[in-house]
Amino acid sequence: MILSHQLFLVVACFVQACFSLMTPSDFERINGMLAPEAYSSTSVPFPAWLAQLANRTDWPAAKPPFIQTPGLDINSGIPSNPLHSLRLDQDMACFSQCSFDCNNCLGPNDIAACPQLLQTFDDGPTAATPALLDYLRQKRQLTSFFIIGTQVLSFPDTLRAERRAGHFIGSHTWTHPYLPSLSNQDIAAELQWTTWVINVTAGVVPRYFRPPYGGLDDRVRAIAERMGLTPIVWAHDTNDWQMVGGTRTENQTLADVQSWINASSTGIMLEHDQAPITVNTGMKIRDMVGAQMYVAPACKSLTAPWYN
Numbered sequence: 001m002i003l004s005h006q007l008f009l010v011v012a013c014f015v016q017a018c019f020s021l022m023t024p025s026d027f028e029r030i031n032g033m034l035a036p037e038a039y040s041s042t043s044v045p046f047p048a049w050l051a052q053l054a055n056r057t058d059w060p061a062a063k064p065p066f067i068q069t070p071g072l073d074i075n076s077g078i079p080s081n082p083l084h085s086l087r088l089d090q091d092m093a094c095f096s097q098c099s100f101d102c103n104n105c106l107g108p109n110d111i112a113a114c115p116q117l118l119q120t121f122d123d124g125p126t127a128a129t130p131a132l133l134d135y136l137r138q139k140r141q142l143t144s145f146f147i148i149g150t151q152v153l154s155f156p157d158t159l160r161a162e163r164r165a166g167h168f169i170g171s172h173t174w175t176h177p178y179l180p181s182l183s184n185q186d187i188a189a190e191l192q193w194t195t196w197v198i199n200v201t202a203g204v205v206p207r208y209f210r211p212p213y214g215g216l217d218d219r220v221r222a223i224a225e226r227m228g229l230t231p232i233v234w235a236h237d238t239n240d241w242q243m244v245g246g247t248r249t250e251n252q253t254l255a256d257v258q259s260w261i262n263a264s265s266t267g268i269m270l271e272h273d274q275a276p277i278t279v280n281t282g283m284k285i286r287d288m289v290g291a292q293m294y295v296a297p298a299c300k301s302l303t304a305p306w307y308n
Contacts, residue, residue, distance in 0.1 A: 184219070
């Protein structure tokens, strides 16, 4: 686990009650109208307990350092899968193991299936996220956000608004690297700093994470498990991020969604709240698939806690 017993007692006072399914009345009770200033960017404090633990007084700007915490062992018993790159045409090592991005292999605890087509959003918070939050508020709709740690430093109040509205918050690493290419220590660092910034900013300790690019193998799983994190991946990739660079159109994205609706209407979808174009398309996708009765962890168990 990331947190020692003593450190857990410090952060536990920030952790609010977990939610599973919520009724419209529950949603209205905790949400309310969010004024524009609720999304303004303010600084994220660096608490004294973290300064003592990490022996520093500021958040990492880029690559985070690994901080050894009591009881955390990321070496013994961890699979010795070789490091491999995202360039599969040059390095095929990942095909020798249960790798999600290489061969769609799912571990026993990985979450990808869902009883309905379910939206999930990666790479926020961003300047585009408040528009999505306002739309979801109008629809009385909860969704799932997978958070990049460094983005929280730029948009902390947007993360707080997500939490205030009752949305599910999961980890998406500190800098969005391809985890199988990193050392054990660097994988752990990406996860631990994201947990800490989410806790300090939103008052929860994430229990689930999404590996960038779907970079998930048995070594990454084992390290994440020791840090109290369960993987959530996807069954359908909208590739909506390609619209930002103009290599994919909105009509192509919506056509894919319609084909999934026609085929089975089940499974977790990968989307992004990284830009206005992906957010606007995400709103249209929600109108296509209708009301979402789940958040990502509930796809496996309605009683599963969202946070540690």
